[in-house]
Amino acid sequence: MARADLPKHAHRVKRMTKAGARYHFYAWRGGPKFWTDTHRHPTDPAFSVAYAEAVRRPKQDTYMTPQMVDEFLSSAEMPKGARTREDYRLWALRFAEAFKDDPATMFEEPEARGEVNSWRAKWKHSPRQYDYAGTVVTRILNWAWKDAGKLRVHHCDGFRKVYEVDRSEIVWTPAYREVFNAIAPEWVRRILCAGCETGLRPADLIKLASTHVEQTPRGRRLRVRTNKRKRLAHIPITPALAEVIDTTPPDRLLILTNANGNPLTPHRASEAVRQWRDKAKLPDNLRLSDTRGTAATRLLNAGLSLAEIANHMGWSVRYAANVIEHYARVSPDETDAVLVKLAQAKGGVA
Template sequence: MQRTPRCPSLSKGESALAKPKISGVHIVRKETKSGRKEYHYAFRGGPRFWHSSMGPATGPAYHKAYARIMEKHQRVHFGCAPDSVSAAIRAFCDSIAFAKLKDRTQRDYVKYLDAFEGEFGKEPIKMFEESDSLIEIEEWKSKAFGHSVHAYDYATTVVTRLLNWAQKTGRLRFHHHNNVERHYKVDRSGHVWLPAEIQALLDVAKERERRIILTCSEGGLAPVDACALTHGNVRKTPRGRRLYFHRKKTNNVTSFPVTPALAEVIDTTPPGQQTLLVSLRGKRLQPERVSQIVKDVVRRANRAASQDASKTPVRTDLRLYDMRGTAATSLLRAGCSLNEIAVCMGWSMRTASSMIERYARVVPEVTDEVLDKLERAEQAQRRRQFDA
């Protein structure tokens, strides 16, 4: 039987913040556009349990991640049948299909796969060829994720992805978890930050908060893309500059013009700072932190508005991601074509058409501009009739 290293426990009095050496851990270092990254594997050829974007490889969290992956490795490889659900999950997590997923998606999948394994791990994977398995999966989802419609649907997605992979690799002949109804539906096209609301945030924001707000609202960037921006993403054009990058979510090429506000962010980036945006303490900015920073500024802006009637309050149901719609409507109002908007936002033509149609209905400035165009058209028609 292959023996694998056990997770060492911290000795009494040993500092949890000291960087302990775990025997057998295999570390791979890679140079990327955003800097050097480290990937930690339980052993050479073994499962990955840590990477540099998760934070420093020190302390209890690091040890816990190592212990968890080792316990799972032992359970899957030495404590379950090769045709079990646990073995299928392990093989899926080691597959190229899983490796192709983004790091954030992998972390999300692991949470749901762990819960799924806890319920069905010892069962044979062939159980899902039976139609009654649908009832068991539904009961599990209701018990584990019934508190959240979004989490319930995400569990549906992960299980379907796992079973589709099992079918493609011959572990299943077929399964019944296809075309399962989704319940989480949301249309946030009506939630667009108005110019006055963005200005209300800027009025109370600190310098690093201001840079984050300007980048997301002017460039229409998702937090994960905004956090990764460097001077290498700034390209010269015949008449100015642009932000050029691949969206993390879709890998679509995005090319957005550098507006005066974005130019302010780029040109005032301190020398030696690797990314254009940093955390409030000057460290690497994490995408999960960006939303909370904006929420804090919203609360501060509304506190100021409650004390001064001349200030604009900000709607509390707005989210950071809604700033992408704000940027799209700005392009629409500037007279950009559908193709230009698609390129700038990193959307397909179909998505751009659908999104612009929605946003155009809810932005009051667009309505006023359409009214002006109609009035100018009527005046031109009357002049032509008079001249005739």
């Protein structure tokens, strides 16, 4: 079939697969797909019959993939957290660019799953990015299908996850903290200490203020609504944390700041700890977020139950117990006391 013999309004999209090039034909741009072929200009007589049947369907408004993505980005379905929204926007725009010539209805076809997987394969060297691409595509298409009513169905859900990580055995032991504190400047030491004593994520640590401190019959605690889960956390103030709080200049609202007394960002707080970790020649897999295992042990020593610790951390009770037990075993100076308290705490779990 010569180029001029193609139907006037038919829209053709080329896709590369492992088997080679495949061409998808739509009755019009944004219209229903009626044919798939390995040839740019199909010669099968059934092609014309399929086209004739497709154009008899009621014509819909043109609705292309980039428009679907734009509407999703403006919808209430976008995540609430600023960092997550930024990541979603990045991957959504990558998705829109890759499928910019395709009508959204192409994702109603089973073959679309393979095409999305081929696109994701660009990041197969990075399992985390590979999985994230699939997560964002699924979220967009679920919105277009279930909430916006733009699709009748789609086949891009349940992508197999290839990224696995278990950081439960990565903790800031007393020995690591001693080496770190020996060389890090005070403002960075305060960040690490607050992380180890509270278990809060960097986004919550940088917002800690004197207004979060409450008096209790037995001492003081922090009352903080966490950024990620929006839960209200009540955290006992340990002696080490009390020193950080009490040495904060009285004219300063924020407990943690940079060297000049200015507010921190989550990235800057994490980066400061990373930089001084490297200077201290500590394991390069230690991060500020890995203070949560240390904090779980501190909270157990401060009198919280396993259930309370698990709720604060967003963990299961079993996971919280495993993290604390591991921390105790890699911190010989704390092993006996921590394991005794852990055994008592386990005994109190229904």
